[in-house]
Amino acid sequence: MTTILALDTSMEACSAGLWVDGRIFARKETLQRGHSQKILPMIAQILGQAGIVLSEVNAVAFTSGPGSFTGLRIGFGVVQGLAFGANLPVIPVSTLEVMALSAFHKYNLPEDALILPALDARMNEVYWGVYRAGEKNTTVIQPDRISTPEVIPTLVRESIAAGIGSGWSYNLGQGISANLVDVSLEPNAEDLLVLALNRYQAGDIVAVDTVELSYLRENISWKKRQKLRPESPEKT
Amino acid sequence: MRVLGIETSCDETGVAVYDSQAGLLAHTLYSQVAVHADYGGVVPELASRDHVRKLLPLIRQTLADANCTGEQIDGIAYTAGPGLVGALMVGGAVGRSLAYAWNIPAIGVHHMEGHLLAPMLETEPPDFPFVALLVSGGHTQLVAVAGIGRYEILGESLDDAAGEAFDKAAKMLDLDYPGGPEIARLAERGDPDRFRFPRPMTDRPGLDFSFSGLKTFTLNTVAEHRGDAVLPDEQTVADIACAFQEAVVDTLVIKCRRALDQTGMKTLVIAGGVSANRRLRNKLEAALARQGARVYYARNEFCTDNGAMIAYAGCQRLLAGQHDDLAIRAIPRWPMDTLPPLGNPDAPKQ
Numbered sequence: 345m346t347t348i349l350a351l352d353t354s355m356e357a358c359s360a361g362l363w364v365d366g367r368i369f370a371r372k373e374t375l376q377r378g379h380s381q382k383i384l385p386m387i388a389q390i391l392g393q394a395g396i397v398l399s400e401v402n403a404v405a406f407t408s409g410p411g412s413f414t415g416l417r418i419g420f421g422v423v424q425g426l427a428f429g430a431n432l433p434v435i436p437v438s439t440l441e442v443m444a445l446s447a448f449h450k451y452n453l454p455e456d457a458l459i460l461p462a463l464d465a466r467m468n469e470v471y472w473g474v475y476r477a478g479e480k481n482t483t484v485i486q487p488d489r490i491s492t493p494e495v496i497p498t499l500v501r502e503s504i505a506a507g508i509g510s511g512w513s514y515n516l517g518q519g520i521s522a523n524l525v526d527v528s529l530e531p532n533a534e535d536l537l538v539l540a541l542n543r544y545q546a547g548d549i550v551a552v553d554t555v556e557l558s559y560l561r562e563n564i565s566w567k568k569r570q571k572l573r574p575e576s577p578e579k580t
Numbered sequence: 581m582r583v584l585g586i587e588t589s590c591d592e593t594g595v596a597v598y599d600s601q602a603g604l605l606a607h608t609l610y611s612q613v614a615v616h617a618d619y620g621g622v623v624p625e626l627a628s629r630d631h632v633r634k635l636l637p638l639i640r641q642t643l644a645d646a647n648c649t650g651e652q653i654d655g656i657a658y659t660a661g662p663g664l665v666g667a668l669m670v671g672g673a674v675g676r677s678l679a680y681a682w683n684i685p686a687i688g689v690h691h692m693e694g695h696l697l698a699p700m701l702e703t704e705p706p707d708f709p710f711v712a713l714l715v716s717g718g719h720t721q722l723v724a725v726a727g728i729g730r731y732e733i734l735g736e737s738l739d740d741a742a743g744e745a746f747d748k749a750a751k752m753l754d755l756d757y758p759g760g761p762e763i764a765r766l767a768e769r770g771d772p773d774r775f776r777f778p779r780p781m782t783d784r785p786g787l788d789f790s791f792s793g794l795k796t797f798t799l800n801t802v803a804e805h806r807g808d809a810v811l812p813d814e815q816t817v818a819d820i821a822c823a824f825q826e827a828v829v830d831t832l833v834i835k836c837r838r839a840l841d842q843t844g845m846k847t848l849v850i851a852g853g854v855s856a857n858r859r860l861r862n863k864l865e866a867a868l869a870r871q872g873a874r875v876y877y878a879r880n881e882f883c884t885d886n887g888a889m890i891a892y893a894g895c896q897r898l899l900a901g902q903h904d905d906l907a908i909r910a911i912p913r914w915p916m917d918t919l920p921p922l923g924n925p926d927a928p929k930q
Contacts, residue, residue: 380669381907384680388906398681413625414666417632418908421673424636429650429681553636559629569620572754572810 348544349401349426350536351387353379353419354411354439355463360386361533362394362401363541369394370534380418387422398430403549405540407531408436409558410463410471410488416557427552434552435540439463440488440509442531444475445539447506448482451524455479460504460520461529462511465490470511471560474500481542490560496520581654581899584639584678585891588631588671589663589691590718591615591622594887595638597646597653598895604701606645607888609881610634613758620757621747628666635674642887650682655903657894660688661911662718668910676908685903687894692719692916694889695851697728698878701892706847706876711839713832715860716852717743717758720832721916722787722839725849728896729921734839735787742828743854745791749798749824753817754810763821764857770822771815775801777827782834787842789835791828798824829860833867846873856883896922 348363358379359372369390373382391398406423409416427434443461447453455478462472470493474486486499493511497519507522508529517525543549582605587594596607612630616622643649658675661668672688679686696712699705711734714721720737740748743760750759755766777797780790801820805812812820836848848868854860855877864875882888897903900922 380673380910384677384906384908388680413628414669417628417666417670418673420632421670422677422908425674425677425679426681428636428639429678557629557632564623564625568618569751569757 346541346544347396347401348403348405348435348537348540349387350405350533350540351383351419351422352407352439352442352531352533352536353383353415354407354409355415355530357530357532358382358386359533360390361537362390362396363537364394364396367394368534368537372532374530379415383418383422398426401430401432403433403435403540403544405435405437405536407439407442407536408555409439410465410490410560411439413559416559420555420557424552433549434555435543435549436555437536437539437543438473438488438558439531440471440473441475441482441484442536442539443508443529444477444482445535446532447508447526447529448477449535450529451506453477453505457505458485458502459506459508460500460522461509462496462507462516464510464513465561468492470496470514472496472511480538482539488558488560494519581895582648582652583655583657583891583895583898584643584653585887585889585894586635586639586656586658586671586675587691587694587885587887587890588635588667589659589661590667590885591627592885593631593634593638594885594890595635595642596887596891597642597648598888598891600895600899604888605648606642607886608638608642608645609886610638617757620751622664624664624666627664628670631667631670635670639674653682653684655679655684655894655898656686657689657890657898658686659691659694659890660909661691661914663691663912665910665912668912669908672908672910676904676906680906685898687897687903688909688911689890689894689897690914690916690919692721693919694893696723696725696849697893697896698851698882698886698889699849699876701882701888702876702878706849709845710847710849710876711836711843711845712849712851713836713855714852715742715832715850715854717741717747719852720789720791722835723916724843724845727922729919731917731919733917734842735789735835737789737791739790739792740795742789742791742832743852745794745828746854748795752798752802753821760854760857763825764859766818766821767825767859770818770820772822772826774819775823777823779827779831779834782831787835787839789831794824794827825859829857829863832860833863836864837867837871840868840871840873848873848875850875850877851883853884856880
């Protein structure tokens, strides 16, 4: 029996899903805030509905970024607690990759469709990547990165089947040809489950301690303090 | 009852295991001071990111130090507030979900209640009722404590917290962050008679504090004595540090004595980072001895943020049957006098 638990709190959508040998149990809500209050009750509900206890789960999957910094930490914090507490391996999956599969399903796109998920990273930057999506899996074409919107057309020459996510509100369509654009599409735990199951079956699971969130924005631009004197007086 | 305590409200990751029978079994602390020193203060996003990396390894280590396994833990207490919301969220998410995984109760603890109860971890703990001076980088409060969860705020800072004032004054003197210990160290070399700083709000009745004027006074004194240089000479810097510390300490002592007089209590508890200040401890001890009162404080490592105080406070509430639902709690602003009391207020003291 294969049982995978998946959760996503990376964006406004808050969702949890459970795969139990082909049966899917899922909950999803769209929230401005309050993911921290909903996510564990959601997990408890779907486990209860499936009649599964946490220790019977084989692995916990989650969106490891990019996304809201606090949202990512809520999800990962919960995963850390569950994985450590029940001694489970984890499956971190790119938020953008899950979105690509969500778009594939939502719009019935042809197999191997090129999808460009992009999230608004503020400060005139977007998190984005390019994926080829199919019924059961996705392939990375351009790895996730952060850049200004202007950089994207210089790196993406192909015609895109779907441009999705809040990053597309930067009018990316001016430089990139996309058959459809959906700025409001968010990841969900059901599509995450599909990707997680593939990874699990391929043995692509990791220990929770080895996981780092992919914030993508690493250089946090706070001003460093300037000392008045190069060497402070008490140290001389 | 054996409780795992988790503290992540600001820039320290603290974990502890407290046992209601055997006492404190283990505690570990990872301080982010080095992460934030370059910025001259805590950068919230960096603090949150560091908690995520450090918390789980620290939990493993603390359980190993306590020589106990997850099955032997009966409850989890985590700091739910007040503090930096992103930082609180890390400890809350891990703590709450770990309790779910272990199928044990969890409770979100008020950070300042943790500080207030930290002296209970010492071999000679104070008895209720007492007056508590909570004095840290984020708080300066006088609280009448009738028992756990039975708090009456007697007075508090109307602007900066005392610890915050220390940090800001230290910055003006070009000292490293955090500034409190630096000022205290420098003050030992200072001439206490050279400058006299005001003791704000001591010339009128009441138990409120204000430290922002002292900041301006420090700034002006620095400006008057630096001449054409960026800073005054070393001795003058030490003299200013000394005068500043004396002013803060005297102000706190005056208000503490006043709070004891007003409540008729004979026990004072000082807690929070500034309660580690030796000058404050010495002056309070001397002043209170004259009025037949006694001052209690935690060992230095439990004056600043730590997991032990959270484990202890959470244990008391869990023992009384309080616990949370499955929501992860993170409450950045949380008045302490809204906490539920513990048990029957008329019952004899524990």
